Amino acid sequence: MDMALGWVSGKGDRIFASDILLLLEVQNNNLFEFQSIFEKGERVTNKLGLWYSRVMSDSALIKPFTSEQALNDLQAAGAVDEKNMAGIVQSREAFPDVIFGTYPNKKLKAQPDIFFGSCGLVVSRAVADVLHEAELGKTRLYPLSVCQHDRVTLVGGEYYLLALGEQKAAFVPERSNRVVPFGNVPDTWIKRGRKPEDFDFVVRDIALEGVDLWVDPRLRRSLFLSDRLVKSLRAAKVTRRFGLSKCEVVPT
Known part of the structure; x- marks a missing residue:
């Protein structure tokens, strides 16, 4: 049984699972289960674990691409991008089929496994293959031609637009580190x-259920992943640019 348990004391100190768990062998099936030692404080269940990715705030992943939509109506294209980063479902027609280099004299190379095009997050075929096996809910992957400035010559590789369509309101800002209120926007x-350390961000255990990839409306430009999805991405060796940090999970 892949389960980790931890506690937060009444003073707010974190007590790690390695300090407080007893490992018991289950004789019938050679599995193991954890028996916790209860002391004063609030129980925290990490279960399968949850992860935060900083891809939406990593400026190094913004690549010099544009699209016909952006050239024709930059404001409308920006609105599509904002909705996408918020995990709001949009139709296929809202997104481009082709993105191309912004600058005529700049030859573009094959892109990383995840990056920002002119329409939101774009992922490689290797990442898309993993995501196709995950529980995505209303999130979609749309084939995307990534071209040089001539709009015809492909940069190399196969890419998909990541049209995010799932939210979970589980982020706990008052118990998290490295976050500040977003202007005058209520409850945001x-x-x-830079990248948060492990357990800087706290989320409630309701996020353990449901889809494997989502945005939290309380944390702007956030992307969260289930532990099972992270394990699959790591097995495919495509997590290097995701900027992952593990979240602390607390009871609802």
Whole structure:
């Protein structure tokens, strides 16, 4: 049984699972299960685990691509991008079929496994293959031609637009580190600084259920992943640019 348990004391100190778990052998099937030692404090269940990805706030992943939609109506294209990053479902017609290099004299190479085009997040075939096996709910993967400035010559590789369509409101800002209120927008927070450390972000255990990839409406430009999805991405060796950090999971 792949389960980890931990506690947060009444003073807010984190007590790690390695300090407080007893491992018991289950004789019939050679599996193991954990028996916790209950002390004063609030129980925290990490279960399969949850992960935060900082891809939406990583400026190094913004690549010099544009699209016909962006050239014809930049404001409308920006609105599509904002909705996509918020995990709001949109029709296929809202997104481009082709993106191409912004600058005529710049030859573009094959792109990383995940990056920002002119329409939101774009993923490689290797990442898409993993995502196709995951529980995505209303999130969709649309084939996308990624071209040089001439709009015809492909940069190399096969890519998909990641049209996000799932939200889970589970983020706990008052118990998280490295976040600040997002301007005057009610009940909305934003990451401060670089990649969070493990357990900087706290989410409620309701996020353990349902889809494997989602946005939290309380944390702007957020992307969260289930542990099973992270394990699959790691097995495919495509997590390097995801900027992953593990979340602390607390009871609802």
